Amino acid sequence: MIDVAAALDTWREHGFVKLGRVVDDAMLERLRTRAVELMLGQVTWPGLFFQMDTATGDYRDAPLGLGWQGPSLNYRKLEKLELDEQFRELIRHPSLEPLVRALIPGRVTLYRAIVFNKAAGGGSEIPWHQDAGKLWGLSRDPEVQVWTALDDAPETGGCLEFVPGSHRWGLSTPLGGVVPDDVVSRQNVDAKVVRLPVTAGESVLLHNLVWHRSGKTSTGQRRLGFSACYLSDDICCVRKKKTPRTFFEVFR
Template sequence: MSEVPEFPSLSATREAFFRDGIVRLGRTVEESLLEQLRERSEAMMGGETPELGLFFQHDSDDGTYGSLPRGEGYVGPSQRYRKVEKLERDPLFRALITHPVHETIVRAFIDGPVHIYRTVLFNKAPGSSSPIPWHQDGGTFWGLSEEPFLQLWTALDDAPVEAGCVEAIAGSHARGLATPLGGVIPDDVQARANAASRAVCFPAKAGESLLIHNHVWHRSGANHTAMPRRAVTVCYMHARVKCLRKKRAPRVFPLVFPG
């Protein structure tokens, strides 16, 4: 833990987060854990962890978001999965979720027992990854009794601009959801908001984290470098937030920090 500097000011972080909807936390994770997480990600995509029952989505063949395969899940060993979910089932990723530095940050925002809605690996394979369009993480698509707001994003590799770093529109969370459904922001709404010209890039080094408000407009580009660009995002929420879905049994969310 000696490589991770003492976290500066939680009150300044809170202020910036609620003002801008996104804030740089600097380095939060030590290299030894990052190294293991990168290896574990490769093993997962290589098909070595079937016992975990992870969710996979492969990247599209033509590098566009519109033609991503839907509902296919794991399609065989490949380092071109764009998304892997349910990572909390893995002890190493669980160590990232419950990392003491991350706990300190989460505790500055949420009192009492804390659940996670999801833990996702966003993988951009060298040269052939699809961009993620402007979106918000919430709405009826997420099906929750309250809108979660706190996502902690951590780079496992360097994520410079040319590798498709996170981009966001500062302050855009303040207007709430662009559509009740949430998710991808429709083209006409983006155009009216002049979104493209307001994008701010958040390049990050491996081990650095961002706090991303679920409602801030964010996106990321393709990876034009020769190296993988992997990052993990964890959505933390108070344990009182419940799954409202009716068609199947409501989800029970993993408890990560007891009250």
């Protein structure tokens, strides 16, 4: 059971909080198996999004728009995982529901559900970023994300890192996403960074605006993490180029 009030106090102050062990061994095994089956093309869902990782370790070199490129354990991202019944179970996990509902009254939808993979060979770094801003194409910035470790994520194995309290600084650029280098250097981040090692099955609640990043894994072990971003029903897609998105319903 998650102590919702205590978790929310810490989340409001720091922008992130460990929620403890959410996923049991049996479910972990199913999710890891499914992630591998998807990468290898043994299970397929039309509309699933894939991005292959890069050998350089710099996420900016990862190819865009190519989708699934054949069986490989080197995909960096798998997205639209609400299409998969195993991942839907985690998105709607009964231990997470009271927490999400405490933050989002009424109908809850999903902006995105992603596996971030750092393959055993190292994967790539994800730099300081915020998960909001114009890039997200929403009528209002979302705030609620739950990241769950599907493998251990130790300090040297691609754990999440945070700048505590940075969610209270607002967006570093109207566009959102990666925090520009000059903004990072003004914040004396090295003195503030908190590394958050977790073991498989543990979840973390993140504020979308908190600066976070993750390094490569140097343990020789794969690191799978799953992130779900929850939306309030009143947040809508404001993209104009294509038909506006409608969002998957998580909790009625």
